[in-house]
Amino acid sequence: MIVLQDVSKSFTLHNQGGAVINVMSGVGLTVAAGECVALTGASGAGKSTLMRMIYGNYVARTGSILVDRLDIVQARPREIIELRRETLGYVSQFLRVVPRVPTLDVVAEPLRALGVSAKDARTRAAGLLERLNIPQPLWQLSPTTFSGGEQQRVNIARGFAHAYPAMLLDEPTASLDAANREVVLSLVMEAKSRGAAIIGIFHDEDARNRVCDREIDVSTFASEAAA
Numbered sequence: 001m002i003v004l005q006d007v008s009k010s011f012t013l014h015n016q017g018g019a020v021i022n023v024m025s026g027v028g029l030t031v032a033a034g035e036c037v038a039l040t041g042a043s044g045a046g047k048s049t050l051m052r053m054i055y056g057n058y059v060a061r062t063g064s065i066l067v068d069r070l071d072i073v074q075a076r077p078r079e080i081i082e083l084r085r086e087t088l089g090y091v092s093q094f095l096r097v098v099p100r101v102p103t104l105d106v107v108a109e110p111l112r113a114l115g116v117s118a119k120d121a122r123t124r125a126a127g128l129l130e131r132l133n134i135p136q137p138l139w140q141l142s143p144t145t146f147s148g149g150e151q152q153r154v155n156i157a158r159g160f161a162h163a164y165p166a167m168l169l170d171e172p173t174a175s176l177d178a179a180n181r182e183v184v185l186s187l188v189m190e191a192k193s194r195g196a197a198i199i200g201i202f203h204d205e206d207a208r209n210r211v212c213d214r215e216i217d218v219s220t221f222a223s224e225a226a227a
Helices: 047-055 077-086 103-112 118-131 148-159 178-193 205-211
Strands: 002-013 019-031 036-040 062-067 088-091 166-170 197-201 214-217
Touching: 002 047, 019 047, 019 197, 036 047, 036 205, 047 062, 047 088, 047 166, 047 197, 077 088, 088 148, 103 118, 103 148, 118 148, 148 178, 178 197, 178 205
Parallel strands: 036 197, 036 214, 088 166, 166 197
Antiparallel strands: 002 019, 002 062
16 A cells, blocks of 8 residues: 655755755665554654655655555645545644634544535544544634644544545654543554554554554664765
8 A cells, every 4th residue: 555665865955055965765665454564763763754755745866655556756746635635644743724713624624625525524523523532612613722732632533534545643642641542542443444554653662562563663774964
């Protein structure tokens, strides 16, 4: 479902004489349907950079990144947008939403974008918000007014609203209390059970051991610091 072959990434520092920072090279990775793979390595090893390349936020310098047979490296912007809408979900650590949109509609939006009726999308959203212990009186308020922990749970609910065939999870259990951590781990296991291919960053070792099938140490792909 997700296949990376000979992927490399570098950044050009135009404000520093065009110096090139080589981040990683020779990345190869395959994630099958129903499998969860953890990206590990010290801070700065390139875990988030690799996730952003898979999602299409960063462009790889070389190689191919196939998600459901679409090569992200060569894809046109509209193809990436369509892939994100239907196939590739991304749960980041930060919630970015339009102000004044009610929380219920924020969570339902990925389903509405796929043509699901407002009633059915909001029913799914309500179920996730309830599971993640967001009090019902808050559902009609904008999540921009919520605490950091509440925003994180709204972000998780939104990320799991649609049954994406492939998912990227960036620290989904970070800063959560024990009860909500268990809910998130259950959501990950349910996604695996329905066949989702998942790549995640889990600094929580216990969470990683419970939901991930194997680990990939991103530092093994480190390049020379500069060229």
